[in-house]
Each structure stands twice: as C-alpha cells, then as structure tokens.
Amino acid sequence: MVVMRDRIKAIVPAERRVAIRRLLARVKVFSNYAYDARRYLRASTAGRMADDxxxxxxxxxxxxxxxxxxxxxxxxxxxxxxxxxxxxxxxxxxxxxxxxxxxxxxxxxxxxxxxxxxxxxxxxxxxxxxxxxxxSAPMQDGGAGGVEALTSETLFPFDSDAARRFLRSRRSVRQFDGRPVPEAILQDAARIAQQAPSVCNRQSARIFASNRREKMDELLSLQNGNRGFGDRLGAVIVIASDMRAFTSMGERNQCWVDGGIFAMSMALALHSLHVGACMLNWSVEPGRDRALRRCLGIEDHYAVITMMGAGFPPDALMVAASPRRRTDDIIRFV
Structure with missing residues (x-):
C-alpha cells in the first residue's frame, strides 16, 4: 500500500491529486446522503403506506x-x-x-x-x-388527550433564580468514579426527558442504554471522542429517532431535530439526578453506523442521533471551560 501510494505521488502531479481527492469526497457525500435517503423512504410514510x-x-x-x-x-x-x-x-x-x-x-x-x-x-x-x-363504542376509555387548564403558578412552579442556576450549572463531565449507573436512575431520567417537545407530539425519540462494562466498551470502540475517560463511564446511552413517525419529504430532517431536543432533555434530566453526562457525537459513515446497529440490535427504521456517556462524578473534578460566545453574537432582533 505504501509503495503504491509513493508511485502515485511520483506519477500524478500534486494539484491533480488534490482534485481527485475532492472528487472522491463529493462522491462520498452523495453516497452517504443516499444511505440516509433510502432508510428514510423505507421507514416513513413519505414513500409508503401507513401499513403498521x-x-x-x-x-x-x-x-x-x-x-x-x-x-x-x-x-x-x-x-x-x-x-x-x-x-x-x-x-x-x-x-x-x-x-x-x-x-x-x-x-x-x-x-x-x-x-x-x-x-x-x-x-x-x-x-x-x-x-x-x-x-360510546366499547373500546378503551379516553386517555389524557385534550387540553389542560393551568394558571401561571402551575405553569412555572419554581423559583426563577434557582432554575437559572440549575440550567447554567450543566457541564459536560469527563471525570467519573467508575460506578455503574443503576437502570432505575436511567429510567427515571428517561421519564423526566419525555417532557421534551416533539413535532405533533409524535414522540419519535428512543433510548438504547447499557451499564454493563463489556457492552459499553464495545459501543465506545465505535466512537472516536471518549479516549481517556470512556473506561470510567457508568452508562452509555444511544439516542435514536423512529423515522416511521414522519410522513412527508418535508420532514426528512425532523428526526435530527426531535432527537436532538430529546438528547438535551435527557442530559438535563441526568443532571437533575446528580449524574454527570457528556455528549458523544455520532457523525459517522454508513459502515460504522451499521456496526452500532448490529451491536445494539437497532432496527433500520431508527436514525441514530447521538451517543451519550453518563456516570457519577468524583467529589472534586475538572471540566472544560468551554467559554460561550457573547449573547449579542448569537441573537438578532428583526
């Protein structure tokens, strides 16, 4: 392989090699989009009947x-x-x-x-x-659908300063004590996270989670951003979105929106339970995406949104400062 690369360098001018690499990158972009498009058309009712x-x-x-x-x-x-x-x-x-x-x-x-x-x-x-x-048909009684009457007090049942401190205290944690996060805590966090908004309340988000060391190591080997702390995590969480919940080509990107909102809600829910969390991006090509699906048994109609590491932090820890842009830089009043 090295010899072949050296021969190509000797024969093909540098500018030509750059042009070839750019062409191959474009082909790869289209093939990756095609992978997503095929799965969306098979899963959603944009390209098929509502048959399940x-x-x-x-x-x-x-x-x-x-x-x-x-x-x-x-x-x-x-x-x-x-x-x-x-x-x-x-x-x-x-x-x-x-x-x-x-x-x-x-x-x-x-x-x-x-x-x-x-x-x-x-x-x-x-x-x-x-x-x-x-x-009046003898089927299941009506559930909680409809509308609820609230007051401003029941809509905002918290102290604003305390809520502000909570939201601003969330940090990406990368130091953990290695204890597994119990399934009961993960389930409680999921229950809290379910309050996240979703398009037309379709609630497409799904969670695949493990607190078993062997399975976590297998999952983390597929992700590139956990070096130096992955072996101390207490749980690995994969957030996915069920594309069967979407119905048109206009919703082709909605899984990423709904799934991303839910992922943030899950991170805040874990934070509320004193569990540290760190988003582990899942920006990968189809081969690695398929490997993760095999590892967790994730069906093709789910879009994998992100991976998340979670665990109990030590009493004293360091986090990345991650300074934020000035607010004036991110908001535009029209």
Missing part, C-alpha cells in the same frame, strides 16, 4: 394533536377541524380493528371527548352523531 402500528400511530398523533392545539388557542372557533375529526375516527377505528386498543388510541379518544365537550350543542348533526357513536 407505528406508522398508523404517527397519523393518529398528528390529528389528535391538531385538535388539542386548536382547543388551546386563545379564542378557538366552535366546530373547527371537522375533516380532521372525521379522519381521526376512521384512523383510530382502523388501528383498533388491526391491533386493538393502545395508549395512542386512548389519547385520541380523550382528545375527541374534549372536542365534543368544547363544542357541546355547536356541531353539525352528522359530526355530533358520528362522535357520539364512536365514543
């Missing part, structure tokens, strides 16, 4: 959340969303016929029940009759 439970659930979430958002407006119009209501009842019925009652259909029924209460006496007879028949 997860894809149907995504359409149900979109429609019941449309009703929730409408009822949460300052001055909602009675009778809004007639077409959405009729479509939602059909989709929920199709889901329950195939797969039986589920959380997502219970949430949809809850939103439809809230819609009926909001529009009491204001709906067209055919819509009201369809709702009455649908909601």
């Amino acid at each position: 439970a997860e894809r149907l659930a995504a359409h149900i979430c979109m429609d019941y959340h449309r009703l929730e958002k409408g009822m949460a407006l300052p001055s909602p119009r009675h009778g809004f969303g007639r077409d959405v209501v009729m479509r939602l009842m059909r989709t929920v019925g199709r889901y329950e016929d195939r797969y039986g009652p589920a959380d997502v259909t219970a949430f949809a029924r809850g939103a439809l029940a809230g819609y009926r209460r909001f529009n009491a006496g204001q709906l067209a007879p055919e819509v009201e009759g369809a709702l009455d028949a649908f909601l």
